[in-house]
Amino acid sequence: MESVSRDIMLSIEDVSKSFPGVKALDSVSITINKGEVHGIVGENGAGKSTLMKILSGVYKKDAGTIVFDGQTIEKTTPSESLKLGLSIIYQEFSLINSLSVGENIYLGRYKEAGGLSGSRQKAEALLKSIGSHINPRSIVDDLSAAEKQMVEITKALSLNAKVIIMDEPSSSLATEELKNLFTIIRNLKEKGVTIIYISHKLDEIFELCDRVSVMRDGHVISTRPIAEVTRNDMIREMVGRPIENEYPPKPQCVGGKMLEIRHIRTRKLQDISFDLNSGEILGFVGLVGAGRTEIVRAIFGADKAMDLEMYLDGKKLVIHNPIDARNAGFGLIPEDRKTQGLVLPFSVEENIIMASLYKFAKMGFLKSGQQKKVARHFIDTLHIKTPSSKTKTSTLSGGNQQKCILGRWLELSPRVLIMDEPTRGIDVGAKYEIYTLMKQIVEQGSSIILISSEMPEVLNMSNRVLTICDGRITGEFDPALVTASEIMEKALD
Amino acid sequence: METETKTKKSALNRIVYKILNEYLVVVGIILFAVFTMIMEPNFMTVSNMGNLMRQFGPLAFVSLGMTFIILAGYIDLSIAGMFSLVSAVSISQANQYGAGRAILVGLLIGLAAGLINSLLLLLFGVQNSAGALFITYGMSLIYGALALMYSNGATIHLKDGVSGLEALGKGAVGIVPISFILFLALLALLFFLQSKTYIGRSVSYTGGNPVASRLSGIPVKRVTLLIFSLCGLMTAVGAIVLFSRVTSSGPTEGTGYDTNSIMAVVIGGTSLKGGKGNVLRTVVGVAVVTLMSNCLNLLGVSSYMQDFTKGIIMILAIWLDNRSGMMGGAAVED
Numbered sequence: 161m162e163s164v165s166r167d168i169m170l171s172i173e174d175v176s177k178s179f180p181g182v183k184a185l186d187s188v189s190i191t192i193n194k195g196e197v198h199g200i201v202g203e204n205g206a207g208k209s210t211l212m213k214i215l216s217g218v219y220k221k222d223a224g225t226i227v228f229d230g231q232t233i234e235k236t237t238p239s240e241s242l243k244l245g246l247s248i249i250y251q252e253f254s255l256i257n258s259l260s261v262g263e264n265i266y267l268g269r270y271k272e273a274g275g276l277s278g279s280r281q282k283a284e285a286l287l288k289s290i291g292s293h294i295n296p297r298s299i300v301d302d303l304s305a306a307e308k309q310m311v312e313i314t315k316a317l318s319l320n321a322k323v324i325i326m327d328e329p330s331s332s333l334a335t336e337e338l339k340n341l342f343t344i345i346r347n348l349k350e351k352g353v354t355i356i357y358i359s360h361k362l363d364e365i366f367e368l369c370d371r372v373s374v375m376r377d378g379h380v381i382s383t384r385p386i387a388e389v390t391r392n393d394m395i396r397e398m399v400g401r402p403i404e405n406e407y408p409p410k411p412q413c414v415g416g417k418m419l420e421i422r423h424i425r426t427r428k429l430q431d432i433s434f435d436l437n438s439g440e441i442l443g444f445v446g447l448v449g450a451g452r453t454e455i456v457r458a459i460f461g462a463d464k465a466m467d468l469e470m471y472l473d474g475k476k477l478v479i480h481n482p483i484d485a486r487n488a489g490f491g492l493i494p495e496d497r498k499t500q501g502l503v504l505p506f507s508v509e510e511n512i513i514m515a516s517l518y519k520f521a522k523m524g525f526l527k528s529g530q531q532k533k534v535a536r537h538f539i540d541t542l543h544i545k546t547p548s549s550k551t552k553t554s555t556l557s558g559g560n561q562q563k564c565i566l567g568r569w570l571e572l573s574p575r576v577l578i579m580d581e582p583t584r585g586i587d588v589g590a591k592y593e594i595y596t597l598m599k600q601i602v603e604q605g606s607s608i609i610l611i612s613s614e615m616p617e618v619l620n621m622s623n624r625v626l627t628i629c630d631g632r633i634t635g636e637f638d639p640a641l642v643t644a645s646e647i648m649e650k651a652l653d
Numbered sequence: 654m655e656t657e658t659k660t661k662k663s664a665l666n667r668i669v670y671k672i673l674n675e676y677l678v679v680v681g682i683i684l685f686a687v688f689t690m691i692m693e694p695n696f697m698t699v700s701n702m703g704n705l706m707r708q709f710g711p712l713a714f715v716s717l718g719m720t721f722i723i724l725a726g727y728i729d730l731s732i733a734g735m736f737s738l739v740s741a742v743s744i745s746q747a748n749q750y751g752a753g754r755a756i757l758v759g760l761l762i763g764l765a766a767g768l769i770n771s772l773l774l775l776l777f778g779v780q781n782s783a784g785a786l787f788i789t790y791g792m793s794l795i796y797g798a799l800a801l802m803y804s805n806g807a808t809i810h811l812k813d814g815v816s817g818l819e820a821l822g823k824g825a826v827g828i829v830p831i832s833f834i835l836f837l838a839l840l841a842l843l844f845f846l847q848s849k850t851y852i853g854r855s856v857s858y859t860g861g862n863p864v865a866s867r868l869s870g871i872p873v874k875r876v877t878l879l880i881f882s883l884c885g886l887m888t889a890v891g892a893i894v895l896f897s898r899v900t901s902s903g904p905t906e907g908t909g910y911d912t913n914s915i916m917a918v919v920i921g922g923t924s925l926k927g928g929k930g931n932v933l934r935t936v937v938g939v940a941v942v943t944l945m946s947n948c949l950n951l952l953g954v955s956s957y958m959q960d961f962t963k964g965i966i967m968i969l970a971i972w973l974d975n976r977s978g979m980m981g982g983a984a985v986e987d
């Protein structure tokens with residue numbers, strides 16, 4: 161914290177921005193000091209992304225001034241702001257998957273980098289300088305999410321970025337990879353690069369940032385040195401009301417054996433067998449790519465397994481595709497809300513009734529009326545914040561989007577609900593609501609398989625935890641009796 | 654009060670903006686028709702109106718089928734070959750065995766060709782329009798070649814008064830052609846299929862997001878089978894209606910029906926990205942495309958120049974389609 165100089169790198173004064181029907185930013189002011197790591201937190205819809213998109217030139221501001229490194233910026237395009245030295249790394253990476261790492265880093269600048277071989281050498285040097293051992297010849301498609309992020313950061317450095325904005329950089333990283341990212345961010349800071357770090361995860365903010373700004377409803381609520389903020393202050397400012405706990409009391413309603421999974425074998429999985437009891441939340445822990453998602457996809461009939469036996473209530477179950485799974489009483493909240501869960505251009509109602517629509521058809525003909533009722537029911541009971549049931553889901557916040565998918569399956573009262581990263585990218589308040597719902601679901605006798613990269617979530621919500629590593633189950637724990645590091649050890653086995 | 658008038662004004666702005674954004678091509682072509690009306694007195698004659706209604710026929714049937722394909726996020730380029738094949742075989746059947754057998758065989762060929770298309774797509778696991786584009790284009794060459802082999806490359810004429818199919822092509826109830834009544838009936842049926850049946854709604858879901866649809870238990874494979882079979886059937890209806898009217902069928906009769914039907918569907922406002930649109934919009938699209946051809950003909954524009962114009966309009970329509978998608982996305986705040 162001593163290294164923070166008082167020089168101002170970026171000053172945002174009274175910046176406003178409206179979209180049709182929404183005031184996304186209302187006279188927002190933040191100053192970012194040279195060489196600091198500045199955290200920005202806030203619930204979805206608070207205006208963080210809009211602000212960043214204005215900085216990077218994607219949106220035009222309606223009013224206000226922005227001074228970057230002593231230079232007043234009126235209008236910029238994304239490429240101009242890059243030239244000025246402001247790089248932004250989005251949640252969804254902007255790399256070209258079919259090209260190599262080196263080509264991506266110097267994309268469009270091969271000439272100035274000294275041709276393809278020159279750019280490769282320079283890329284290698286830059287990667288090394290942040291302690292990464294990625295081969296610049298590797299094809300980006302073969303890299304893990306963490307490695308892709310390294311490439312994005314390297315690309316920003318190659319552009320001599322003075323400020324790097326990271327939008328939810330940790331959402332696709334496992335614990336180890338996250339530590340690595342933190343080391344790199346501290347490195348960058350030592351080199352004098354200013355970092356703006358946007359995250360939902362308060363732990364990361366406390367660990368990493370020098371100062372933090374809290375945003376809510378298009379306003380900046382506060383900007384303070386991290387040492388002067390408590391976790392509870394921050395949550396209260398984010399949601400605008402105090403939140404007592406981050407998790408509801410753990411459900412304790414585990415009954416007898418319900419589902420037996422035997423010998424799943426796919427190209428990735430080696431002989432996976434486990435049981436699931438009624439009323440149980442079973443957590444899967446493992447690194448991204450360890451095979452957690454592959455297990456549930458095989459069970460749900462989304463991927464073909466070479467070998468798989470299933471017994472529900474002792475009766476053999478054959479599932480060839482998701483339709484069979486649905487009919488057998490399974491539900492799936494997939495890993496990626498936007499690409500696998502929602503039909504984004506469709507309305508809240510259409511998304512909610514998607515899985516249960518077949519029930520409303522007699523001989524294939526739909527009865528109207530009921531669909532509306534079902535949608536209304538879940539908008540009310542799940543507190544989905546939407547202007548109307550006809551609103552496109554693409555305009556909702558992450559938490560409300562996830563609730564639409566939850567409602568979709570709850571209408572069918574599934575016996576086994578599979579939830580793959582159910583709270584990724586969702587704000588604190590909505591997370592709590594989803595946890596409460598999970599509790600209600602198991603209390604009614606259904607079971608949940610929970611996959612999550614957030615260790616506290618798994619420990620606080622699950623009755624039992626399985627660790628997955630390299631396509632195998634490496635351990636089974638009662639989360640009440642072990643620590644996170646003991647579990648992590650098995651997950652890295 | 655002031656804010657109220659403000660919101661009213663902005664609502665009006667938005668409506669005008671929406672019309673310009675989504676229906677720019679439609680508005681443009683209607684203005685062009687008005688221009689033609691003033692410049693060319695032949696436009697408003699009874700005979701030209703009859704022309705318009707009849708030209709409307711075959712393309713309209715094909716485009717209704719194409720709407721379902723595009724709605725589900727696919728594309729079907731096999732229509733040209735399929736159309737020629739149905740036309741050649743069905744017209745010969747009419748000459749030999751009469752109307753009933755001609756219609757039956759024609760429809761069966763269309764259905765079979767559509768089924769083959771969809772089975773190929775399912776077999777190869779194609780789930781997007783790019784894959785469908787090349788496979789159906791290949792099938793178009795095959796169906797077209799079969800048509801040429803069957804007809805030995807010659808034009809087949811419908812024998813006068815043998816089959817009675819002329820009634821379908823030329824007959825009318827009052828001033829309304831029978832083919833037009835058939836069109837309205839099929840339009841109603843397909844509109845019902847799209848909006849009031851499970852499988853119809855599944856078509857839109859599949860086009861909106863095939864991955865999410867599959868994971869939610871939407872029968873995406875059945876959708877593929879349905880839409881291509883349906884498109885085959887509607888192409889067959891279009892082919893039969895056309896040769897019944899012009900009483901002959903050339904060996905490459907279907908040329909242009911693929912691109913024209915895609916153009917009609919897109920101009921109508923059904924998105925090439927899938928999921929958004931309906932058959933009623935396509936009716937507007939077909940009307941506009943037909944009107945445009947008619948006006949260009951009346952104004953004596955050369956056929957090369959007509960193709961040139963069509964190309965520009967098609968590109969414009971697709972540009973608008975992409976733009977409206979971007980507009981929808983701009984207000985999204987994560």
